[in-house]
């Protein structure tokens with residue numbers, strides 16, 4: 299069996315974890331947290347980084363820290379993970395959707411302006427699968443309409459837009475460190491900002507809004523979303539390999555592309571755009587005729603792990619149930635769900651495994 303993802307943990311992870319155990323620093327108070335935050339902020343060209351327990355939590359406090367609340371609208375892609383919509387809805391606001399570009403799989407920036415109303419507060423930008431969103435036109439729209447940017451870079455560690463890091467564009471930006479992400483801490487997330495007050499608020503919200511002067515007296519309700527020193531220890535070790543991981547992801551993408559480029563009936567991820575080279579967080583495939591679930595089932599029977607593409611937000615049963623998206627259609631997002639899936643793409647994947655996956659995929663498609 300070739301799993302869809304296997305992380306690579308062969309650097310200083312074990313050494314730093316042992317340090318945590320030897321020193322007894324296993325809670326969120328330990329020294330690796332600060333180190334991980336500082337180094338991650340530097341890599342992302344942001345002033346402040348606040349480590350949290352996962353990427354979904356990061357989105358939740360990002361929304362809260364920007365004071366997005368009941369009655370507000372946030373524009374976001376129809377094609378993404380539920381965490382994005384969920385964070386907006388839990389704050390009492392409404393996610394307003396735009397369709398995807400069928401080539402890059404990212405939100406179609408051309409469709410944003412038509413969705414802006416007097417209630418729009420922010421745009422949630424999500425870089426999908428390996429290419430960044432086309433930020434310059436999006437930033438111009440945000441500026442013109444005085445909208446905040448929440449940048450979800452959970453799939454874009456190490457990716458850049460015209461040379462500037464993904465995660466550096468948001469008023470608040472978030473990352474995830476789930477094991478299928480380019481940097482992992484097992485579970486984990488990060489929220490970044492250049493605004494000192496927002497950073498303070500993020501720190502407070504992740505830590506139950508304890509007040510500095512009177513412990514156990516609370517002016518506000520927060521969450522316990524703290525990252526542990528154990529997780530940060532793994533994160534610090536992972537950061538040491540950041541450039542190698544980026545390089546390896548691109549090698550994996552390049553090899554799959556070479557092996558699959560002449561196969562009929564599928565389209566492959568865009569190799570590059572004016573603004574970025576694909577970083578292949580995952581190697582996605584868009585089938586032209588055969589539904590994704592049929593191909594995935596056949597691959598599974600031959601020992602190849604896959605995942606379907608995201609299920610679009612406007613089709614989510616829970617979002618329909620709360621009254622959203624009843625007469626809306628996002629044809630590209632629907633097509634991507636019906637015909638899209640991704641191949642094993644983790645950092646521990648070997649070239650031999652990539653050859654095997656490509657051979658079996660060709661068999662299945664013929």
Ligand SMILES: *Cc1c(COP(=O)(O)O)cnc(C)c1O
Nearest residue numbers: 352353354379381452453474476
């Ligand atoms: C993985 C991911 C998240 C959620 O991160 P978790 O750490 O799994 O909660 C959020 N947004 C995007 C785009 C993701 O890919």
